[in-house]
Amino acid sequence: MADTLLIDLFKQLGSIAFQLAKQEINLLVGVDEEVQKLQDRLGFIKAMLDDAEERHAVKQRTEKLWLEKLQNQYYEMDDILDTWSTARIRAEIPANTSALAVVKKKVCSFVPSPSCCFNLPMRHDVGHMIRELNEKLDKIFQDKATHGIDFDRQPDVVERPTTTSFVDVSQIVGRDINRDDLLKNLLGVGGQEETNSYFVISLVGLGGIGKTTLAQLAYNHPTVKAHFQKRIWICVSDPFDECNVAKAIINEVDPKHGLPDDTKWETLLRKIQDLIKDMKYFLVLDDVWIEDSQKWEPFKVALKNDVHGSRILVTTRKQKVAEMMESAPTIILKELSEEDCWLIFSKIAFSNDEQLEYLEDLGRKLAIKCKGLPLAAKTLGSLMQNKRSREQWNNILDSRMWELEDIEKGLLAPLLLSYYELPSTMRRxxxxxxxxxxxxxxxxxxxxxxxxxxxxxxxxxxxxxxxxxxxxxxxxxxxxxxxxxxxxxxxxxxxxxxxxxxxxxxxxxxxxxxESFEIDGDKKLEIDCQSARHLHLKISKEMQCLESIDRAKNLRTLYLLSHEMDYEFEMLLLNSFQHFRCLRTLILDCQIVKLPDAVENLIHLRYFHMSQNVKIEELPETFCNLCNLQTLNIENGHYFKKLPQGMSKLINLRHLIFRDYFSRHNVVFPKGIGKLIGLRTLSIFNISDKDHREGCKLGDLKNLNQLRGTLIINGMENVVNVDEAQNAQLKDKIHLRELELSFVGSRMENDVKVLNALELPPNLQYLLIRGYTGNTIYPNWMMSCTALKVLRLRYCFNLEHLPSLGRLPFLEVLEITQLYKVKKVGDEFLGIEDSKNKKDYDIIFPYLKSLQFRGMNRWEEWIGVGGTGEEEEENDNGIVTNPIIIKILPRLQSLSILGCNKLKSLPDYVLTAPLLKELEISSRNGSSLLEEHYQRDGENWHKISHISNIKLGHVYVQRDDIHIIGSSCYYHSHSTFSDHSSLTKMMLGLAWLSVWWMNEWKWTMMRVRTFVKQTDNKSKVLKWTRFLKTTEELVDDRN
Known part of the structure; x- marks a missing residue:
């Protein structure tokens, strides 16, 4: 099969060389067809390489070298095809041709346009390339025959060891917390014992992390043995065979029960059901790989019975398996500590105390190399058992992990199992x-x-x-x-x-x-980079390796990193652009000031990234000749000022990304941006003023309908009329999810018209309006955002009334900042001021969870409604009719009123929100009227006392123990820390504790792990540092 493919390929390549030699007229027609066939054959060589890897067929060095040569030719073929494709694209992009027209041409066939001036020389160039490639492949084919290389033999199978339930408990360290958590779930703590026939627990983690060991530990625990009538251990592994698994379960439950090999699947399931129908069992399914839920469904049915409290424990490397098995709890196993790794390593490596004392310092360094992986500690410990000299230990310490043959054998197998289970694309x-x-x-x-x-x-x-x-x-x-x-x-x-x-x-x-190298320029290079495809280079003034690196002419990735201030980066890049013409990815993380014009040599470049350290202010016009570029990522917005005028030539650009805040206003966007119809990401779009003829207008967004994610539009004040706003056709950007509109300056009447003329994307979930100077936002315009989840209004200084927002059906977060002219908030905010819109049953802000007002320094009144329960309506004769049920803010959880000093009180419909648990009220200077109104133990305290967490003036006056956010704990106070009661008990899951405090007019910050210690496993109480004394003093508070 492989020989046939290669022979076909050689014939194909030979025909191209023949046509090139025959006559010019045949070249004009023939090369296109041959290139297309070459592109098709490229896939076959890729398949050969993948097959050889999956079969683990490379056993001898000759085979390895042959395969590397074939891999090199694969890359070369790819470069030839890309060179041809690039030349065609460039020829079709005259300076005055739009990207739209070129893209339309690209979708046509490979039939050439004889009028294109590039055809004749390019066909000759490609012909020569293919002829040289043909000769190389011919030589590779001859070598394959000479050395008898054969990849068609049966594939090797990576050994999958069968696990058992037996374990030496005394050798297990570092899993006490995981063990206790697992036992709690196995023994029914938490109420699920009485409600489920069984439920599934999953242990998930990297191969070698200790999942099976932990399962064995639980399986053999005395309490577990006494708790379950039957314990069953099944090693599932891969490939999954449901019949074998079913038979294994039956044999474990009833070892005397013999089953014929041809027993039907249905019979096996019924037998399982019969055997376990009256027992509470504990089933371990170790090393599960299968993700297909349909394979698990029959077992789910067969394992159910009328006895509550059974448990199924699954160990797997895949989170998706845990989800497929519908695990109630999923326990993610993390790495062990360095100390625990040392304990595992030392128990195996040292046979007596004398050896331990002599080699402990080196042993601890080796244990650190295990990086918390128990299997690595065991494997490395076994390797060191028979090595007794410090020289031997130092040699191992200085070696790379995978250079050690015994380590490779021990650690490679479990990782290879995960690796080869991936498709070839994901392996790459x-x-x-x-x-x-x-x-x-x-x-x-x-x-x-x-x-x-x-x-x-x-x-x-x-x-x-x-x-x-x-x-x-x-x-x-x-x-x-x-x-x-x-x-x-x-x-x-x-x-x-x-x-x-x-x-x-x-x-x-x-x-x-x-293929991949990481090189530190400070160190002498001891490797040959000629075969490198990917290079991470740390640059230094004393670099000794540039000449060697220049040999890596086939690089596809170059990552340049440096913190040097005055290095000649431009010369380095100029040299790189001459040598590394196959680059697909270029990442600059160094203080380069100018990008050389020679960047246009990188015709294959797809990804270009400038980090925050780069000081380049503008890209050269030659950059626009990189017609294959897919991603331009600019993070140095503090320096960067201008995109090149020829941006429209980057017809394959999909992502134009700006990460820096300064990019919001500094960068000038040329008109050509609007022609890049393939853009998926345009993180920032700056509108130029009317005097800047070469800059973008809002209407240039018209054809960019593939935009996704977030779009920030700056310079909205430069939109001169309604037509321009409508021309942007934002409504057609159906993939956009987040939009920010930023205005600067004061054009009140124009801003109102422009905003109202914008038709927002229909699937928008996030909207921020900043600096809008209009005095109103029309209700109909705002209500068009039916999918909106987050709305932020900031610095809209002329707005006199809040827009009608209460009927936005999915709004979850609302933040309103510095609307200085708003004095009163009433029914218009809720959207119920118009009696014609009232219904018999109504929900206002049905999904709102977080509501924040900030810097509303003229706001005095927040008026409530007649009631949040039933509201009665009177007709013209004063007769009560049609009671209206209104629910307001049924899901509100957090309310913040910050810097609204004149606001006197809060309406009842807010304070009685059923899920409200966070209330924060603070002022800019001194105290606000609202703080005074709701002081603790004051006459209005009862109106808010039911809220579990209340913060008045930067101080928590009431809190639900301690406020937990994610895995971190935060306590913030501007006042004297006199009461530590809220910090005496904390959750054990905290990874760190940060404390800031004022001492002698100097802020000090303590972020420590060592100062936060567990007093004992049972009390679940932490020791914490007393802030007003020395940071060394630990207080044990068990109260």
Missing amino acids: CFSYCAVFPKDYLFSRDQLVLQWMAQGYIESKANMELEVIAEEYFEKLAMRSFFQDFEKDINNDDKIIGCKMHDIVHDFAQFMIKN
Whole structure:
């Protein structure tokens, strides 16, 4: 099969060279067809490489070298095709041609346009490239035959060890808290004992983290043995065979029960049901990989019985398995501490105290290399058992983990199981992460865009590449390849950042072999970079490796990092742009001032990133020749001022990202932006004033209907008329979810007309209006935002009345800041002032959870309504008719009134909101009327005393123990810390404690782990530092 594919490929490449040699006229027609066929054949070579990896067929060094050569030719073929495609695109983008016209041409076939002047020389160039490639492939084919290389043999299987329930409890350390948590769930603490036939508990974590060990620990616990009538241990593993699992369950429950091999599936399920129908059982399903819920459904039915309290414990590397199994609690196993790793390592590595004393200092350093992974500690401990000299230990300490053969054998297997379970596209995405240093904080959004830049994402019909790439990320995260997640609490806890365990990073580096390098310029280079495809380079003045790095001519990723102030970065980049012409990704994190014009040499570039350290103020016009660019990420908004005028030539640009606040006003956007119809991200759009002819107008957004995520529009005051506002056609941006409109200056009448003329995106969930100078916001305009969840009005100084917002059906967060002219808030705010709109039953602000007013320094009255229960309506004769039931703020949880010093009181419908649990009232200077009105123990205190957390003037006067936000604990007070009662008891889950206090007119901050200690497991009380004494003094308060 492989030979046939290669022969076909050689014939195809040979035909191209033949046509080029024959005559010019045939070149004009033939090369297009041959290039198309070459593109098709590229997929076959990729499949060969994937098959060889999946079969684990590379056993001999000759095979490995042959495969590396084929891999190199794969990259070269990809570059040739991309060079051809780039030349075609460039030829179709004259200076006066819009991107829209070019994109329409791109979707046509490969039939050439004879009038294109590039065709003849480009066809010759491509012909020569293909002829050279053909010769190389021919030589590779001959070598394959000469050395008898064969990848068609049966694939090797990565050994999957069968687990048992037996364990030496004395050897287990560091899992006491996890054990107690698991036992609590197994033994029915929490009320589920009486309500469920069984429920599922999942242990999730990285391979080698100790899931099976913890399950064994619980399985053999004396209390567990006494609690359940039957304990069953099943090693499920992969591939999943439901019949074998069912038979294993039957044999565990009734070992004497023999079953024929051909027993039907239905019979097996009925037998399970019969055997367990009268027992409370504990079933462990160890090492589960299968994600298909349909395979689990029959077991769910068969395992149900009339006895409450059974438990099923699942161990898995995949979060999705836990979700599929409908786990009640999911326990995520984290790394062990360095001390626990040392205990595991030392028990295995040292046979006596004398050895321990002699080598402990080196042993502890080795234990740190295990990075909290128990399997690594055991494997490394076993390796060191027979090594007794300090020299041997130092050699191991200085080695990379995967250079140690015994370590490779011990740790590689469990990681390989997870790795080979991934499809080939996701394997490449995972390995790419080795480009970045250890402990690197990955941005989810940027990582998936870099995968796209490398061509790792396979397209699917009717799916955006970004969506597919995000699915890859989610699957890698669910399989425990990532950890330490940062989540956006305002966006359904979406993962926005993560890290990779050091050993997993080592494994990714091991799998990508000689393609990815991290080089510190301060150190002498001892490796050959010629085969490098990805390079992370830390630049220093004393760099000794530039000449060696120049050999890496096939680089596809270059990450330049430096903190040097006066290094000649421009010369370095100029050299890089001459040598590294295959780059797909370029990341600059150094203080470079100017980008050389030669950047246009990087014709394959897809991803360009400038960090905050970069001092470049503008991009050269030659940058616009990078017609393959997909992502332009500019984080140095403090310096950056201007985009090039030829932006319209970047027809493949999908993401134009500005991360810095200063970009809001500094950057000039050229008119060409409006022609980039493929843009998915345009984080900021600055409207130029009428005198700036080359700058963008609001109407330039008209055709950008693929925009997604967030759009910040600055310079709304520069919109001169209603027509321009309507021309933007925001209503067609159906994928936009967040919009910010920023006005500067004072054009009251014009602002009102412009805002009312804007037709907002129909699926908008977040809206911020800043600096609007109009005196009103029309109700109909605001009510068009039917999907809105978050609304912020800031610095709208001329608004005299709050807009009607109460009928926004899904609004959850409302923040109103510095509306200086508002004096009274009444029924118009709720949207019920018009009797014609009243219904028999009405809910106002049905989903609002958080309401904040800030800096409303003229606001005096907040008027209530007739009642939040029944409101009676009188007809013209004074007769009461049609009682109206109105519910206001039924889900409100938090109310903040900050700097509204003249407001006298709050309406009853707010204070009686059934779920209100947070109330904060504070002033800018001194105390506000509202603070005085609701003072603790005052005559109006009873109106708010039912609220569990009340903060008046920066001081909590009432709180529900301590305020927990996520996994962190915050207490804030501007007053003297005289009462520590609210801090005497804290949750054990806190990772750290931050305390700020004033001492001798100097603010001091203490953020510590060591000062926060558990007194004992039973009391669940923490020791904490007494703030007004020394930070060393710990107070044990068990009261």
